[in-house]
Amino acid sequence: MNPRHRRALIPGLLVILLVIVLIAALAREAGAADDETEADVEPVSTITDARVPESSALVVSKRDPELAYTVNDSGNEPTVFTVEISTGDVVGATRLRGAELVDAEALTIDQDGTLWVADIGDNDAIRSTVSLYAMEEPVLGEKSVRPLRYQVRYSDGSADAEALLAAPSGRGMFIVSKGLLGGQVYRLPQTLSRTSVNVAEPLADAAAPALVTDGDFLPDGERVALRTYLGVHLLDAETWQETWSASLPETSQSESLAAEPDGTSVLVGSEGLPSPIQRVTLPEDQRAAMLAPASGIIDLD
Structure with a gap:
């Protein structure tokens, strides 16, 4: 030839x-x-706003638990949308001035109430660095803010990822990659630098499922909930080993997950319009204690 x-x-x-x-x-x-058993799922609301055609992440506000934030993925304006959970109505839109998002795929809120927008999507695994943007929770209304940008690289090369997790104990953030055969959990530096590239290190003993599309800590910090295309998985936050999983009803594209404040359930969402928001009730033995404070026992080693 x-x-x-x-x-x-x-x-x-x-x-x-x-x-x-x-x-x-x-x-x-x-x-x-x-x-697996099927997850206990109930419909909550539906996002129909044309400004949110590709909802790729979801996180419940810490300032107002009736609200959640979402963001579109690649090819859309750098805007965080505030959604009323019970109705699906968009009640706020915050444009990120100066942010050039390549593929925003995750949102999280840390212990200090900072909202993080994770521009970490990398379908072709070609990005040498990815970016995290930090801002105050915007809550309601139309506004524009200039977020702080933090660059990140993985110590073991490029990776596609769609989940950013902030430990409720305040002891750091984690990225979970979207691996075809299983995800890798990366630990970010405890204190992020704005003047140099931050290095994310893999946790050797952590085992994440394949094709993770979002995730969140439960409020007490004892469990991590991860969303995949077909189900929801709970992992022990100390050992990073799976403790429970269940399948979810089929949606157009399973993209988002957010823990609810009482720790007994998570919300899951989907790309495309209309975009349903559903509640998954967690089994009794896997729930966070009602309104539990962070225990601070997470082993970061």
């Missing part, structure tokens, strides 16, 4: 290989889901 033709075939073969791997990963997760 002509070498030039052989080179032309390589990208196509790589695409086919990636498709095969993705199908295999989804089949494995579907098979695992068949062995």
Whole structure:
């Protein structure tokens, strides 16, 4: 075969290989889901606002638990939208001045009440650095803010990720990658620098499921909830080992998850319009204590 033709075939073969791997990963997760109980799910509301066509993240406000924040992923304006949970109505839109988002995929709120927008999507795993943007919770209304930007790189190379987690104890943040065969949990530095690139280190013993699309700590910090395309998974926040999982009803694209303040349930959302918000009630033995304070026992080593 002509070498030039052989080179032309390589990208196509790589695409086919990636498709095969993705199908295999989804089949494995579907098979695992068949062995699980279905999650206890109830509809809450639906986002129909045309400004939110690709809701890729969800986090409940700490200032007003009746509200949540969401953001569109790649190809959209750098705007955080405030949503009334009970109705799905957009009641606020905050534009991030100076932010050039490549692929915003996650939101989290830390112990100090700072809202973090995670521009960490990297489908082709080609980004040398990703960015986190920090701002005060905007709550209601139309406004514009200039967030603080923090650059991050992974110590082991590029990774596609859609989950940023802030420990309620205030002892750091974590990124969970969206691996086809399983995710990697990365620990961010305890104090982030704005003048140099922050290095995210993998946690060697952490085991995350495949194709994680969002996540959150439960309020007491004892459990981490992760969303995948087909289900929801709970992990022990000290050992990072799975303690429970369940399948979820099919949606157009399973993208978001947010823990509710009492720790007994999580909200899950989907891309596309209309975009349903649903409540998943957690089993009794996996729930955070009602309105539990952070225990601060998370082992970061």
